[in-house]
Amino acid sequence: xxxxxxxxxxxxxxxxxxxxxxxxxxxxxxxxxxxxxxxxxxxxxxxxxxxxxxxxxxxxxxxxxxxxxxxxxxxxxxxxxxxxxxxxxxxx
Amino acid sequence: xxxxxxxxxxxxxxxxxxxxxxxxxxxxxxxxxxxxxxxxxxxxxxxxxxxxxxxxxxxxxxxxxxxxxxxxxxxxxxxxxxxxxxxxxxxxxxxxxxxxxxxxxxxxxxxxxxxxxxxxxxxxxxxxxxxxxxxxxxxxxxxxxxxxxxxxxxxxxxxxxxxxxxxxxxxxxxxxxxxxxxxxxxxxxxxxxxxxxxxxxxxxxxxxxxxxxxxxxxxxxxxxxxxxxxxxxxxxxxxxxxxxxxxxxxxxxxxxxxxxxxxxxxxxxxxxxxxxxxxxxxxxxxxxxxxxxxxxxxxxxxxxxxxxxxxxxxxxxxxxxxxxxxxxxxxxxxxxxxxxxxxxxxxxxxxxxxxxxxxxxxxxxxxxxxxxxxxxxxxxxxxxxxxxxxxxxxxxxxxxxxxxxxxxxxxxxxxxxxxxxxxxxxxxxxxx
Numbered sequence: 001x002x003x004x005x006x007x008x009x010x011x012x013x014x015x016x017x018x019x020x021x022x023x024x025x026x027x028x029x030x031x032x033x034x035x036x037x038x039x040x041x042x043x044x045x046x047x048x049x050x051x052x053x054x055x056x057x058x059x060x061x062x063x064x065x066x067x068x069x070x071x072x073x074x075x076x077x078x079x080x081x082x083x084x085x086x087x088x089x090x091x092x
Numbered sequence: 093x094x095x096x097x098x099x100x101x102x103x104x105x106x107x108x109x110x111x112x113x114x115x116x117x118x119x120x121x122x123x124x125x126x127x128x129x130x131x132x133x134x135x136x137x138x139x140x141x142x143x144x145x146x147x148x149x150x151x152x153x154x155x156x157x158x159x160x161x162x163x164x165x166x167x168x169x170x171x172x173x174x175x176x177x178x179x180x181x182x183x184x185x186x187x188x189x190x191x192x193x194x195x196x197x198x199x200x201x202x203x204x205x206x207x208x209x210x211x212x213x214x215x216x217x218x219x220x221x222x223x224x225x226x227x228x229x230x231x232x233x234x235x236x237x238x239x240x241x242x243x244x245x246x247x248x249x250x251x252x253x254x255x256x257x258x259x260x261x262x263x264x265x266x267x268x269x270x271x272x273x274x275x276x277x278x279x280x281x282x283x284x285x286x287x288x289x290x291x292x293x294x295x296x297x298x299x300x301x302x303x304x305x306x307x308x309x310x311x312x313x314x315x316x317x318x319x320x321x322x323x324x325x326x327x328x329x330x331x332x333x334x335x336x337x338x339x340x341x342x343x344x345x346x347x348x349x350x351x352x353x354x355x356x357x358x359x360x361x362x363x364x365x366x367x368x369x370x371x372x373x374x375x376x377x378x379x380x381x382x383x384x385x386x387x388x389x390x391x392x393x394x395x396x397x398x399x400x401x402x403x404x405x406x407x408x409x410x411x412x413x414x415x416x417x418x419x420x421x422x423x424x425x426x427x428x429x430x431x432x433x434x435x436x437x438x439x440x441x442x443x444x445x446x447x448x449x450x451x452x453x454x455x456x457x458x459x460x461x462x463x464x465x466x467x468x469x470x471x472x473x474x475x476x477x478x479x480x481x482x483x484x485x486x487x488x489x490x491x492x493x494x495x496x497x498x499x500x501x502x503x504x505x506x507x508x509x510x511x512x513x514x515x516x517x518x519x520x521x522x523x524x
Contacts, residue, residue, distance in 0.1 A: 004340055007275070007364035039332045041273045041339045041366035062366040063136060065251040066271045069264050069368075070333050079253070080129055082235060083216035088131050091276040091320070091363035092138035092195035 004043055008060055016085040019058035021067070022077030028054040036067040036076070063087055099123045099212070101417050102232055102241040104219045104254060106133040108143075109389025109406035110247030111202045111211075112151045116414030118210035122421055125239065126203070126211050127232070129218045134199025136249075138274060138367035139403065140313045140322065142190035142297060143198065147404035151411060152205060160197040162317035163295030164188040167288075171312075171351055173303030174473035178351035192295045192315045192322070194276075219248070222258055222385070228426070229258065229384035242426050243417050244385045247410060250368045252391035260387060261378030266330035267458070268372035268393075270310070273339045274324030275347075277359035281319050287355050288316050299400065300325070300352070304345035307466030308335070309458050312346050313400070314355070321356055323347060326369050328458070339366070369402070370395045374451035380438070381431045386413040394443055398450050405443050412437040452520040456513050463510050467502070 021044065028034065029052055036045040042060040045067065047053075063086055068078035080086070103114045106128030114126040130136040142165055148155050167184040207213045223231040223238060231240035246254050250269065255261050281292060288296040300312030310327030325343055332339060346352060370376075370393040377394070380387040388394070389406030396405060416434035420426055438444050457464055474497075478490050499507065 003344060007340060007361065010361055010363045011365070033333070035333050035336075038336050038338060039271065039329065041271065043338075064271065064366040064368050066269070066329055066366075066368060068251070069269060070266050070329055074263065079220075080218050083129050083218045084131070086136075088135045089138055089363065089365050090135075090194075090196045091322075092134060092136075092274075092365055092367075 012088045015059040020081045021058045023054045024075040027073040027075040035070050098240040099125045101243045103245040105247035108403045109410040111206050112407040112410030113414045114211040115206040116411050120418045127214045132200045133203035134195040137195040138365040142192050144190045144404040162192040165190045165295045167296040169298045171300045172469045174470050177473045247388045250370050250390040269329050270326035270369040270371045271329050272326035273343050273366045276320050276322050276362045277356050278320045278362045279359045302469035303349050304342045307462045374447040381435050383428045384426045386434050388413050396446050456517050
């Protein structure tokens with residue numbers, strides 16, 4: 001396991017079946033930086049070069065909101081997970 | 093339907109701002125519903141962190157008797173890190189200004205107290221939209237149903253999608269926030285006591301400059317809990333973007349720094365977390381009042397980053413909004429004009445006064461971060477390296493070499509720019 005995986009392993013999640021993060025793939029395809037794949041503290045975003053698609057591991061989202069603000073084209077659809085879903089911090 | 097689901101005040105967000113607001117309103121005998129999106133208050137919250145004794149007493153006078161507190165902080169350490177060395181300045185006094193707490197326990201406790209005092213707490217509910225009628229906020233839309241109120245208070249945190257939705261603020265820019273990552277590391281109580289030189293109920297705070305955050309607008313922190321240590325850092329989001337840095341890589345480097353590593357050695361990671369910190373300061377405070385609505389806490393960007401204060405600004409702003417709401421309910425007037433009393437009270441309080449005092453700080457430091465958060469930190473360490481070295485070289489020669497280096501390391505003009513920045517900053521902080 002990578003260092004980050006070890007970290008994320010400690011976080012309690014209740015994942016939804018539908019992602020609360022909705023990138024606009026047309027924008028991602030022409031995005032210069034794809035900065036979300038770097039700055040996200042949970043590495044939620046991965047660029048799939050063969051499929052030309054941004055993969056969103058939304059189950060790992062820590063709900064900080066950094067990706068929404070950093071998104072180069074300001075196109076990322078970002079909302080809070082449903083009330084019963086998402087991350088539950090016990091040690092925040 | 094609208095009459096059934098109608099209350100006097102709805103507070104969105106069950107953190108320190110929202111709870112303080114709701115409990116103050118309930119104490120005045122008014123009907124208030126507090127909506128929290130997490131499973132419980134504190135479950136979506138992350139901070140350093142410590143809560144401050146005096147402002148917390150303003151909301152919960154006897155909190156020290158029953159709240160889940162970790163340690164009372166008696167020592168503040170300022171660690172100025174070079175690459176592999178560090179200088180630590182520390183101030184210790186047996187006086188309780190703050191307590192380390194775990195938000196999942198402390199916020200939950202506050203929410204339970206508020207419930208006991210009459211607040212209707214609704215957990216696990218996300219407010220999706222605000223309901224407007226003739227330019228006035230009259231309620232909230234949740235996933236399940238609509239609720240109506242005379243006044244809605246937004247205490248929905250740094251991302252405040254709701255304040256944005258009704259145009260009270262624009263979108264945040266990467267330079268307006270810091271991305272913070274934190275690890276809580278389990279260690280035996282005795283080990284923490286030994287390593288941080290404290291007794292069992294006493295705690296220590298580290299503010300960490302430089303190291304892996306050298307030349308960046310960023311700050312590291314460490315807090316001692318009863319049986320764990322919280323360590324983390326916050327870096328301006330634009331820095332991470334521009335330098336393509338992963339926040340957890342920086343935290344790993346900080347944990348490995350020789351000044352820090354021995355303090356957390358052998359500990360077990362309990363939880364990793366991340367959160368945004370509003371860093372825009374005075375110049376980025378949004379509109380905080382409109383018809384039928386007020387904004388408090390992080391949602392209003394009320395963070396004094398110079399002094400690591402946030403929860404206290406949240407609590408007091410929540411209280412001030414509540415006092416305004418109580419008067420407005422008495423008059424039956426929920427217009428922006430009536431609620432603008434909240435804005436006036438904020439401006440006359442330490443909250444806006446302090447933010448105004450530091451209005452130029454972040455900009456000035458950001459402009460000269462290479463110098464103030466890089467060069468000078470290294471220089472302080474190299475001074476002590478020189479001062480403590482024993483190498484049969486005459487001391488005067490070493491002093492002269494060090495002093496000369498201040499003028500030759502960089503262009504002389506840089507030295508003048510730094511001094512000018514400091515003079516300007518001091519003027520803006522102390523005078524106007």
